[in-house]
Amino acid sequence: MAQPQGALLVGSVNYPDAETTIRTAAQVLGGRVKRIPDGEVGPRFHWILFQPDVLARAGGIERIGDAPILVKGLDARPLRVADGVDPASIRFPALGYAAAAIESYAVFTRLREEGVVPEGVRFQVSLPTPVAVVGAFFPEDQRAAIEPVYRDALFGELDTILDAIPHGDLAIQWDNAVEFQIIEQATYAARGKGALESWWGETWAGLTARAVEQAGRVPIDVEVGFHLCYGDAGEKHFVEPADTANLVRFANTLFAASPRPIEWLHLPVPIDRDDDAYFEALERLELPAETELYLGLVHREDGAEGARRRIEAAQRHVERFGVATECGCGRAPADATEGLLRTHAEVAAAW
Structure with a gap:
């Protein structure tokens, strides 16, 4: 079995600050990563x-x-107009995304100047979708009615990031998770959890058109x-995907319509x-x-042995891929956390 090439840090990393995340990722993963995030530290710890x-x-x-619904100091109560x-x-x-990215990028560049982060590795910023x-x-x-208002605010955050960080250093990741709750709504509702219906008409056309727009908002000189995600609350998906069919359908539509290249897909x-x-x-x-x-087949519960079992199964159906966790760590x-990073390094070859 050949080793997959490369590793992706999906975004969240359970370290207390950006410096620990960036320093540890660079040291443990070496030439296996093309991009390093800040770990979504601070209030972004729960996406x-x-x-x-x-x-x-x-x-x-x-x-x-x-009454506030408190999760480690965050009030998760819903909102209304x-x-x-x-x-x-x-x-x-x-919204907080631009301020965090600019602060963490300063750490990233300092560590690069110190020789910790290799030249050519990009700073990865993960953003949710509206x-x-x-x-x-x-x-x-x-x-x-409120989606376009939030969309404009989020795209404004992206523009601030693009103005502040050199494009040759930057990589933007769009996190599509609630989209798959909508796609899987029949299964989700059947399990008694309640479906999240689309509010724009035809589900697939609406979701993929939004993804195409998000891709197009990122300049060509930024990766x-x-x-594509099924959630990670309590390290559990909101519903387990039956197979990769819906993921592939979404990705193929995005690839066909995107106005620019997509550098990576997770x-x-x-x-x-492993079937x-x-x-x-x-x-x-x-x-x-x-x-x-990148296939999110690294899991902390069974480490390199389990990852290799899933790699072998995947290789029967796709030739080239790297490794990741299924939804950050x-x-x-x-x-x-460090054990998860070391598992990435153990099962993936450097670029």
Whole structure:
């Protein structure tokens, strides 16, 4: 069995600060990574859960419920547009993504000057999609009106990042997770969890058109990648994918319509899937020559042995890919983080 080439850090890394993340990733993974994130430290530790605290500061936005729903200091209560307020009139404050990226990039460049980060490695910034935040925190009857307002605020954060960080140093990853909750809504509802319906009409056309728009917002001299995700709350997917068919369908539509190259694509692999049925659809993946594929088959519970078992199964259906976790490692126990990084290094070859 040949080793996969390269590793991707999906975004979240359970270290206390950006310096620890960047320094450790560079030292452990060496020439296996082309991009290093800051680990989504601080209030970003639980992906988008910090956004309600930010958005609630905007005039015309109210919390739903009187009692805070606290998760490590973050209030996860949902939001609503107040009665009588035109959603188009709302102006959200800075969302926090640009400020965090600029602060962490300063750490990244210092470590590069010290020789810790190799020349040519890019600084990776992961961003949620508007569908994720709007779908997670706003009522169904308000989503269509508030989505473009949040979208413009998020694209403004992206523009600030693009203005502040040299394009040759930068890589942007779009995290598509709530999108797959919508795609899998029938299965999700059947398990008693309640479906998150689309609010724009035809599901596949709406979701993939948004992904194409997100790709096009990133200039050609900045790398862009897509993390297709089934969630990671408590290290569990919101629903386990039956196979890679929906992931492949989404990716192929994105590749065909994107106005620019996609530098990488990440797909999850559940820990118990080392069977042909899960991977067979990858034979239909129309992966462009310039796009790197990363399979999220590294799991802390079974380490290199389990990863190699899933690699062998994947290699029966797709020739070239690198390795990753299925959804970062920010929710894994802190004492497992370095072991997860070392598993990446053990099972993947350098570029």
